[in-house]
Amino acid sequence: MDALLHLVIFLPLAGALLVWLGPSRPGVSRTLAALVSGVVLVLSLLLFVNFNRTAGGFQYETYLLWIPAIGANYHVAVDGISLPLVILNALLTFLAVLVSWNLTLRPKEYFALVLVLETAVAGVFTSLDFFLFFLFWDLELAPMFLLIGIWGGPNRNYAAMKFLIYTVLGGAFLLLGILVLYFRAGIGNFDMLALSAVNYDLPFQIVAFLLLAVAFAVKIPIFPFHTWLPDAHVEAPTAISVLLAGVLLKMGGYGLLRLCVSVLPGAAVFLAGALATLAVINIIYGALVALSQRDLKKIIANSSVSHMGFVVLGISAMTQVGFEGAVLQMFTHGTITGLLFMMVGLVYDRTHTRDVWAMGGLATQIPKIATVFVVAGLASLGLPGLSGFVAEFLVFVGAFSGQTGVVLTVLGTLGILLSAGYVLWLLERVFYGPMSDQWRSLTDATRLEMATVGTLVALIVLVGVYPNILLDVIANSVAPIYDRVAPLVAQMAT
Amino acid sequence: MATELTLLAPELVLCLGAFLVILLDLAMPGGRSRRPLLYFSLFVVIVAGGLAVGLLSQPGRPIFSGLVYFDHFGTFFHLIFLTSTGLVLLSSTLYADRLRRWEAEYYALLLLGTVGLMLLSSAGEFITVFLALELSSLANAFLVCWSKRSLKATEGALKYFIISVLSSALLLYGIALLYGLTGQTSLAAIGTALRGGASPALMLALAMLVAGFGFKISAVPFQMWTPDVYEGAPTTITAYLSVASKAAGFAVALRVFLLAFGSTQETWMAVFAALAILTMTVGNLLALVQSNIKRMLAYSSIAQAGYALVGVVAATQQGVAAVMFFLLAYTFTQLGAFLAVVSDVEFAPDDTIEGYSGLHFRAPLLAATLAISLLSLAGLPPFGGFFSKLYLFLAAINRPELLGGPLYALVLIGVLNSAVSLYYYAKIIRQMYLVPAPSDKPVAIPRAHALALALCVLGIFVLGPFAGLFINGAQAAAAAMVR
Numbered sequence: 001m002d003a004l005l006h007l008v009i010f011l012p013l014a015g016a017l018l019v020w021l022g023p024s025r026p027g028v029s030r031t032l033a034a035l036v037s038g039v040v041l042v043l044s045l046l047l048f049v050n051f052n053r054t055a056g057g058f059q060y061e062t063y064l065l066w067i068p069a070i071g072a073n074y075h076v077a078v079d080g081i082s083l084p085l086v087i088l089n090a091l092l093t094f095l096a097v098l099v100s101w102n103l104t105l106r107p108k109e110y111f112a113l114v115l116v117l118e119t120a121v122a123g124v125f126t127s128l129d130f131f132l133f134f135l136f137w138d139l140e141l142a143p144m145f146l147l148i149g150i151w152g153g154p155n156r157n158y159a160a161m162k163f164l165i166y167t168v169l170g171g172a173f174l175l176l177g178i179l180v181l182y183f184r185a186g187i188g189n190f191d192m193l194a195l196s197a198v199n200y201d202l203p204f205q206i207v208a209f210l211l212l213a214v215a216f217a218v219k220i221p222i223f224p225f226h227t228w229l230p231d232a233h234v235e236a237p238t239a240i241s242v243l244l245a246g247v248l249l250k251m252g253g254y255g256l257l258r259l260c261v262s263v264l265p266g267a268a269v270f271l272a273g274a275l276a277t278l279a280v281i282n283i284i285y286g287a288l289v290a291l292s293q294r295d296l297k298k299i300i301a302n303s304s305v306s307h308m309g310f311v312v313l314g315i316s317a318m319t320q321v322g323f324e325g326a327v328l329q330m331f332t333h334g335t336i337t338g339l340l341f342m343m344v345g346l347v348y349d350r351t352h353t354r355d356v357w358a359m360g361g362l363a364t365q366i367p368k369i370a371t372v373f374v375v376a377g378l379a380s381l382g383l384p385g386l387s388g389f390v391a392e393f394l395v396f397v398g399a400f401s402g403q404t405g406v407v408l409t410v411l412g413t414l415g416i417l418l419s420a421g422y423v424l425w426l427l428e429r430v431f432y433g434p435m436s437d438q439w440r441s442l443t444d445a446t447r448l449e450m451a452t453v454g455t456l457v458a459l460i461v462l463v464g465v466y467p468n469i470l471l472d473v474i475a476n477s478v479a480p481i482y483d484r485v486a487p488l489v490a491q492m493a494t
Numbered sequence: 495m496a497t498e499l500t501l502l503a504p505e506l507v508l509c510l511g512a513f514l515v516i517l518l519d520l521a522m523p524g525g526r527s528r529r530p531l532l533y534f535s536l537f538v539v540i541v542a543g544g545l546a547v548g549l550l551s552q553p554g555r556p557i558f559s560g561l562v563y564f565d566h567f568g569t570f571f572h573l574i575f576l577t578s579t580g581l582v583l584l585s586s587t588l589y590a591d592r593l594r595r596w597e598a599e600y601y602a603l604l605l606l607g608t609v610g611l612m613l614l615s616s617a618g619e620f621i622t623v624f625l626a627l628e629l630s631s632l633a634n635a636f637l638v639c640w641s642k643r644s645l646k647a648t649e650g651a652l653k654y655f656i657i658s659v660l661s662s663a664l665l666l667y668g669i670a671l672l673y674g675l676t677g678q679t680s681l682a683a684i685g686t687a688l689r690g691g692a693s694p695a696l697m698l699a700l701a702m703l704v705a706g707f708g709f710k711i712s713a714v715p716f717q718m719w720t721p722d723v724y725e726g727a728p729t730t731i732t733a734y735l736s737v738a739s740k741a742a743g744f745a746v747a748l749r750v751f752l753l754a755f756g757s758t759q760e761t762w763m764a765v766f767a768a769l770a771i772l773t774m775t776v777g778n779l780l781a782l783v784q785s786n787i788k789r790m791l792a793y794s795s796i797a798q799a800g801y802a803l804v805g806v807v808a809a810t811q812q813g814v815a816a817v818m819f820f821l822l823a824y825t826f827t828q829l830g831a832f833l834a835v836v837s838d839v840e841f842a843p844d845d846t847i848e849g850y851s852g853l854h855f856r857a858p859l860l861a862a863t864l865a866i867s868l869l870s871l872a873g874l875p876p877f878g879g880f881f882s883k884l885y886l887f888l889a890a891i892n893r894p895e896l897l898g899g900p901l902y903a904l905v906l907i908g909v910l911n912s913a914v915s916l917y918y919y920a921k922i923i924r925q926m927y928l929v930p931a932p933s934d935k936p937v938a939i940p941r942a943h944a945l946a947l948a949l950c951v952l953g954i955f956v957l958g959p960f961a962g963l964f965i966n967g968a969q970a971a972a973a974a975m976v977r
Contacts, residue, residue, distance in 0.1 A: 067881075067962040069969065070888060135875040142869065145920075149928045157928050164920055172913040175884075176906075183891055183900070 005060040005076060008044050008086060009122045012036060012093070016115035019108060026107040030097065033111035037094040037118065044090040051083060056476030058128070071182075071189030072131035080477030081257065082125040084331040084470050085250050089125065091455070092246040092338050093118040096239035098452045099342055103151075103237075110151060113143040117243060124251050130178045131190040133259075137215075138171050140248065144240075152235035159228075159235035166228040170218035174255075177211030181263070184208070196263040196484075202270065209267035212260050219252030220308050223281045230289075233301035238345025241297065245304045246338035250330045253311040257326065257481065261315060265484040268318065269492055272403035275316035279404075280411045282309030287418035291425075296344045296354040299426055300337065303380060306415055307333050313404060313412050314395035318485045322398025323478040328470060329391035332463060336379045336388055339456040343373040346449060347430065350442045356426060361435025366444045370431045372453050377423040379460050382416050387463035390471075392416065403489060498557040501549060501564040504542040504572060505609050511538030512605035519598030528597035532590065535601040536583045539608075543576040554974055560618045560680050563749075566971035568616035570818055571745040574825050575615075578738040579608045582730050584946035585833045589728050592839065593641055600640050604734070607633030611738055615745035619680040620669040623746055627665070627710070630742065631658040634735060638727040650726025657719040661709035668702025671695055672754075681753040688754070692761050700762055703750065704769070710743030711799045714772040721780075724792035725845070732788060733832035736795040741821045744802055748814055751806070752975050759809060763898065766807045770904060774800030774911045781918050787835055788845045790918060791828075794871060797915060798824055801883060804904050808890045809897065814972035816882075816889035819965050823870070823882035826953030830867030833946055834860055840937050847922055852931025860939060861926045863947045868919040870954045873912045878957030883912065885965060 015036030019029050051059055061077035078086060096114060103110055120143070123136030141164070149160030182190060185198045200208070218225045229249075233241050261268040268275075286306030293299045311333070314326030346369050347362070348354050363370035379386035382393075399409040445453070463470060499506075515531050522528070546569055554565030583604065590597050610630030617623040635658065639651030673679060675695055676687035688696065708716035724732045755762060777797030784790035802824070805817035835845070837860060842849020854861040870879030887908060890901040939947070957964060 066959075067965065069962060069965040070885060138875045138880075141874065146927060149924065157924065160928065161920070161924065165917070168916050169913060172909060176909060179887070179891070179905075 002060050002062050004043055004047055004050075005078060005126060006062070008040055008047060008090065009076065009119060009126060011040050011043070012115040012118035012122070015040075016112040016119070019115065020112040022108065024106075024108045026104055029107040029111045030101055030103070033097045033115060034094070036115060037090070037097050040118065041090040041094045044087050047078065048083060048087055051078070051473065053473055053476070056080060056473075056479070061128075066132075070131070073129050073189065073191065074132060075129040075191060076123075076126045076132070077128055078126055080473035080475070081327050082254065083473060084327065085125045085247070085254060085334075086122055088250070088331055088334045089118060089121045089247045091459075092242055092334065095338070095342070095452050095455065096243050098448065099239040099242065099345065100237070101448065105151060110147070113147050114239070114243070117143045117147070121247050121251065125254060128192045129190050130182070130192055130195065130259075133192070134171075134175055134178055137174060137251065137255075140251070141167050141171070144244070144248065147240045148232055148236045151237045151240070153237075154235075155231070156235045159231040162228045163232045166218050166225065170215035170225075173211050174215035177208050177215070180208050180211060192259070192263065200264065200266070202266050205264045205267035206270060209260050209264045209271060212264075213256065216252040216255040216260065217278075220249055220256070220312065221252070221305065222278050222308075222312060223285055223305075226282070226286075226305050229305060230298055230301040233304070233341075234295065234297045238341060238348070241301075241341040241345070242338045245301070245341055246334040249304065249308055250334060253308065253315070253326065253330045256312070257315055257323065261318075262481045262484060265481075265488055269403065269485060269488040272316045272318050273405070275312055276399070276404040276408045279309045279312035279316055280408050282306060282312060283412050283415035284418065287415050287422065290422045291418065294356050296347065296356055296426070296430070297341075299356070299422060300340045300344055303340075303419060303422065304333070304337050306419060307337065307380070309415065310392055310395050310412070313399050313409075317395070317398040317402030317404045318482075318489055319398045319402035320475070320478060320482040321394055322402050322404075323482060324471060324474050325391055325394030325396075325398050327474045327478060328387075328463075328467065329395055331470060332379075332387040332391045332460070335456050335459050335463075336376060339372070339376040339453060339460070340380060342453050342456070343369065343376055346445060346453075347373070351439065356429040358436075359430045359439070360433045361431070362439060362442070363431035364435060365439050365442045368445045368450060372445075372450075372457060373431065374427055375457055375460070377427050379464070381420045381423045385461070385464050387460045387467070390464060390467040496549070496552055501552060501557055502562070503549065504546045504576075505612050507542045507545060508538060508605045508609045508612075511535060511542075512602040512609075515598050515602040515605070528590065529587070531598050531601050532583060532586060535605055536580060538605060539576050539580045539583065543573060543580070546572050546576065556618050556682075560682065561622050562613065563616050563618045565616070565974050566967075567749070567814075567818075567975055568612075568745070570822075570968065570971045571615040571741060572612045574741050574822060575608050575611045575738045578734060578741075578825055578829060579604060581829050581833060581946045581949060582734045584949075585733070585836050585943045586730050587940045587942050588836060588839060589640070589730055596640065600637065603633045603637050607637065607734075608738065611742040614742045615749070617746060617749070618682070620672070621679055623750065624662070624666060624669065627706075627746075628662060630739065631662065634658075634731070634739060637731045637734070638723055640728050640731065644726070646726035647728070648726075650723040653719045654723045657709060661706045661716070664702045665706030668699045668706060671699035671702065675699065681750060684754040685756055689757050692758050696758065697761065700755065700758075700765070704762070704765055707743055707747040707750075708769065711740050711747065711802075712796050713769045713799055713803065714776040714796065717773070717777070717796050720796060721789045721792040724795075725786060725788045729788065729832060729836040729838075732792075733829050733836070736792070736832060737825050737828050740795070740799060741825065744799075744806070744817060744821060748806060748817065748975065752809065752814070759897065763807055763809070766803055767901070767904060770800050770803035770807055771907055772800070773797065773803060774908060778911045778915050781915070784918070785847055786845050787838070787842075787847050787850065787922065790847065790922075791831055791835065794915065794918070795828060797911065798828070798871065800911070801886060801908055804890050804901065804908055805886045807901060807904065808893045809976070810889065810893055811969065811972050811976045812889040812892055814975050815965065815968040816886040818968040818972060819961070820882040820886050822964060822968070823878035823954075823957045826950045826957065827867050827870040827877070827879050830863055830947065830950035830954060831871060833943070833950060834864040834867065837937065837939055837943065847925055850922060850925045851929040853926040853937070855931045856933075856935065857937035857939065859944070860937060860947070863951055865923045865926065866951055866954055868922060872916040872919045874916070876955075876958045878954045878961065881958055881961040883908075885961070
């Protein structure tokens with residue numbers, strides 16, 4: 001059974017090699033990529049089905065000696081925090097392949113890189129060894145750089161370089177943080193579980209926490225490290241935007257919870273207030289910027305900044321419910337924002353513009369796309385019954401009773417109001433009102449496109465109506481982290 | 495137990511091969527292609543490598559009354575030199591076809607120069623060090639001006655020659671001083687004689703030696719010749735200089751400073767630390783502003799030497815092993831980069847980075863090789879360059895209190911430098927992948943050259959995830975070097 005996890009991690013890499021060695025015909029490359037990512041999706045669903053929901057903890061664990069001279073080992077496993085993200089990764093990669101179905105520019109390299117990206121992200125979510133974690137973390141860099149740089153929009157060169165510089169600097173801090181931990185612990189290995197069992201003094205914890213957090217702040221992204229994201233999103237092709245918003249940003253949130261909070265609980269509690277403040281800035285600032293944009297992709301990209309703020313807010317609460325909300329928010333944000341980017345892509349493919357002022361009244365011409373877009377928009381603004389609501393509700397409940405404090409929590413809820421503003425305004429501008437004649441010839445979504453976006457809609461509704469399908473798994477695995485944090489919170493209070 | 499002469503079999507085979515190449519050249523009729531000589535030289539290198547591996551089972555010991563050491567430390571470096579020579583030979587066809595002159599001399603000098611490097615890395619006393627250094631430097635000076643009609647090549651060769659003579663003179667002066675102090679030329683004997691402590695004359699001698707070896711590894715401030723020579727020389731020779739010759743410099747520096755000056759470690763540690771910081775930083779900063787790819791790689795190779803110097807400062811068993819492993823990974827990485835650049839005579843004869851525009855569209859495999867090598871040079875995982883650099887930094891931090899404790903500052907500077915370096919490596923990658931090509935004409939690569947590039951990439955990948963195996967080997971070999 002443990003082999004399942006290795007396959008989920010490494011099958012895409014093997015698939016990438018296969019695609020790359022295969023003939024350079026769009027039909028072959030995309031079919032191979034769809035096949036491989038489809039199999040990976042099935043395998044990761046099997047992981048979920050066979051996951052022991054009551055036991056919790058790390059499952060499918062493998063521990064192999066790798067580089068003894070350094071103390072780096074191959075240690076992988078999944079728990080309730082990483083499992084939803086692993087599934088999300090597999091699902092969105094599969095959908096991203098489908099979204100790119102009509103790609104003609106160098107399909108072989110494109111699909112190979114997408115599959116490499118899948119391995120990198122899956123590796124990040126499953127590594128329990130800091131060294132391995134860092135390796136997968138950096139493996140993501142090159143494919144993403146090329147995917148934006150080669151298949152991106154007119155300003156791709158700039159966006160790709162900016163992405164590269166931010167990510168590399170973040171990675172350097174991550175490595176520094178990992179090394180600092182490694183040497184302070186002095187146990188001669190990089191094992192995450194072993195390193196989190198060590199007691200570090202508070203000043204050291206804060207230094208290490210900050211070093212690690214820089215890397216994650218770039219990825220999430222947290223203000224003021226966020227400026228690469230809108231550029232990258234605007235230039236990236238649709239499928240890559242989906243992956244970027246859907247799974248790559250989650251690496252940051254996951255890292256913050258798994259590495260920063262669970263390994264360095266003292267610093268986490270100490271810095272909770274600062275984290276909460278940054279989260280609220282993210283939420284409000286992102287929303288305000290989204291309100292002021294007229295480029296569809298920029299609106300969604302900035303809403304993404306705002307919504308990732310909820311993840312940080314949930315973590316900053318340092319409560320069980322807050323952590324649950326943060327993890328669930330990562331999953332739902334992946335599905336909702338992924339869907340939104342797909343919808344933007346569908347609209348753009350037809351209108352060849354992303355300027356909301358140029359559109360209007362499209363609902364009569366492309367009703368299917370309009371319907372799904374509206375559903376996605378409503379999910380994004382937190383309509384009850386859809387998954388976004390559950391996650392944000394949990395985050396606020398957790399934050400209210402936790403370290404975040406009443407004032408910041410209330411400020412954070414402003415984000416919901418603002419997101420209602422930009423989402424409704426966007427939908428109104430694009431789909432309602434009078435339609436200009438130039439859009440008369442637009443055709444509605446094809447069957448493949450509907451199937452692709454329909455999958456995500458179904459998932460959003462499913463988690464919205466029955467959140468426990470993920471929530472009890474998440475709760476089980478968040479509990480140990482909360483148990484580490486709780487006594488420190490109590491200590492702070494006295 | 496093999497006789498002492500048998501232990502030198504790899505070197506002897508190379509010498510013999512070099513002379514045979516010259517003789518065969520005389521026997522071959524004029525206008526004929528000298529390609530068979532290339533393959534013969536390659537064969538000689540492989541045989542020498544095979545012999546070196548075969549002799550691994552022999553116990554390490556000083557031979558010829560201590561003139562030369564036979565040990566795994568030396569063999570490790572011999573294999574690095576032979577690998578680079580082999581890969582350089584494989585990649586020489588492009589130049590050979592263009593120049594069509596003095597081919598035999600080129601192969602013979604390459605083989606002889608390699609003998610010099612091998613002896614340099616196993617030298618047991620200073621006269622051997624000096625002779626081996628001269629042998630390799632002379633061969634190199636000729637190789638640099640292989641295309642002697644080229645003004646740049648001639649300039650480079652002249653610079654190389656003058657600077658190498660100067661540094662040899664300094665080295666010799668240092669050796670003379672040491673002889674005056676101790677009455678010895680053997681490294682081990684000097685080590686014993688110097689137990690007493692440091693004196694001003696010893697300081698002077700050390701400074702001379704540092705300058706002499708600093709030239710070979712192009713450490714700042716002894717790096718001035720590097721960019722000009724690297725730019726002017728045929729790129730194959732540039733690759734050879736930046737890898738084999740540099741690795742030999744490290745080998746001899748490690749051996750000399752650990753064996754002869756082990757007892758006065760604290761006196762030279764600070765000097766090497768300063769050299770490391772300067773070399774890393776200056777190399778990287780100057781690389782940032784280059785528009786010629788060979789000059790950029792020259793500065794980058796200076797920066798890489800700076801990282802390796804961090805391991806020399808550590809001077810523990812782990813530190814020495816880290817330098818060895820770093821140089822091994824560097825061999826494949828740097829060769830991958832320079833040997834890819836060799837083929838730019840086809841599309842960017844003046845070596846400008848601009849000439850690499852859209853290379854991916856014209857020669858995808860060549861671009862991929864260069865990109866992977868550059869990423870490995872930048873120290874990105876999962877390539878060999880990352881593991882070797884990480885192990886180096888770990889060794890620097892693991893330095894025991896007895897030797898002065900962890901080298902936090904050096905490591906921090908190293909990490910920051912690595913981050914900076916990515917910028918100029920990425921610049922080339924961007925040029926190859928993101929900028930449109932001036933023409934769609936595909937760039938053809940000779941088959942032998944492609945094989946060399948493939949081997950480099952293979953090495954870069956193998957030294958990544960499978961680093962453990964090689965690190966263990968390096969650690970065992972380093973054990974004999976450190977007390």
